[in-house]
Amino acid sequence: MAMEATAVTRELIWRRVMDELGFEHARVRRGPEGTELSGVILVAEQGAPLRAEYSVVCDGAWRTRRVSVTQSWRGEHQTLTLEHDGEGHWRKNGRAEEELAGCTDVDLGLSPSTNALPINRLRLEEGASTEIRAAWIRFPSLEVMPARQGYTRVGPARYRYESLESGFNAMLDVDMDGLPIEYAGIWRRLAEGRAAPEPASRRFVDALVSPGPSDELGDAAATFGWLVGGWAGTIQDHDPDGSVRQSEGEWWFHWVLEGRALQDVFIVPSRRAPAQAGPGANRRYGTTVRSFDRTEGKWQITWISPTGGAINRLAGGREGDRLLLLGEHHGKPIRWSFSDIGPDHFTWRGEVQDGAGNWNLQSRFDMRRIA
The missing domain is CATH 2.50.20 (outer membrane lipoprotein receptor (LolB), chain A)
Structure with a gap:
């Protein structure tokens, strides 16, 4: 109201x-x-x-x-x-x-x-x-x-x-x-x-944030619901020449929009990290909104990064012991995945497919729970 x-x-x-x-x-x-x-x-x-x-x-x-x-x-x-x-x-x-x-x-x-x-x-x-x-x-x-x-x-x-x-x-x-x-x-x-x-x-936060997932999601809420809370860890960007740039980052998740979607805020470098002298990982201060498409049986996600100017859309869900999302960026297939999932840790990978069909690692995040 x-x-x-x-x-x-x-x-x-x-x-x-x-x-x-x-x-x-x-x-x-x-x-x-x-x-x-x-x-x-x-x-x-x-x-x-x-x-x-x-x-x-x-x-x-x-x-x-x-x-x-x-x-x-x-x-x-x-x-x-x-x-x-x-x-x-x-x-x-x-x-x-x-x-x-x-x-x-x-x-x-x-x-x-x-x-x-x-x-x-x-x-x-x-x-x-x-x-x-x-x-x-x-x-x-x-x-x-x-x-x-x-x-x-x-x-x-x-x-x-x-x-x-x-x-x-x-x-x-x-x-x-x-x-x-x-x-x-x-x-x-x-x-x-x-x-x-x-x-x-405060009024905006009250309107946006929800205490938990909507029952409309059913069992689908569990696919990403375990992420709710705060995470910190090492962020790596892998360049085409084989070099790796690294920084500390933080990632926060919560249910929003009456529990019908899960939103995050991703920050690199971490707000608590000391100033970094060398060329660390790409700066990021962006958000992803995840919602479930009942017709397709898939989670749809949109990542927006004002710092990098990126808008990515992917879709997918659980495959075996990992979460797999597929999309396209600048005409090339991209693959984002969560693996090595535990109660207090996970690894995220961002990959792009080359013309030969090979998946090349662009970014890797090794995260641990902090909240």
Whole structure:
């Protein structure tokens, strides 16, 4: 959802006073097209630090449309994406989730902020009550399940929340935006104010980067998905006269475009490498986008190198124990391959075919995982 530059953004901090084990720092961005709640939750969960970053995008009627959660706990990262059509139909990580049918709002189990969603959507008259069905996200499992909940407006700025299945109920004192100030001795607001606009670069990254692959890719995601993260290593360029030029480089991969593509950033020399006196490998600062062509059953890739002026297109996939991609550059066949693949290393080769049908090595990258 695009939000206009005139959107008003607030930021708030809550403390979990129930046990003094958690905080939430949230941003609420309201614009003509809707509202986005986003934030970071930090709690001690079973004696281990848990960090959860979330974004909940709503339309102009406060109907939940898209939810993303990234959690770090006990050395593992988990991600979750929910999509809602506003009429009770949900998709979880790209697949229809029938169990959530009829749910109208999302409820983050560790956050007081998402109580504002039904409060603003319903706009209950004072003294009125209603029952809703919410998509309840549990932590740290990131399990999503339907939950029957009740809301009653008992005063101008006070609501009674009820979990109709467990019997739990609590009073919420809220501000004019429906955001909790006091949550029945469980959460308490510590601070709030107008937030500085987020840098355009952050908004761009949020729009581009995805927490994981789309389920639409199926098993094909595994072909290149193992590359996600950071790599560093030795970059060699092999010249026609037999000489080899060498530098250190870095290579970063992540899922993008709702997980439908894998993009990388390739940098030579490495940003951390000391200045090189001699003629090192060719300078590169470029990117590749990989997407899967279901019709052909192949991965299509496009490499763009502004530093070298190259645009290469290749296609292929797994062949035996290596990944093989074929294309053409200046009328000559080219072959790019990943081999010697392990959990923390791989070798990449770029080759060109001569008129006699021989494959000649142009570049070789020996990479090791760093992230």
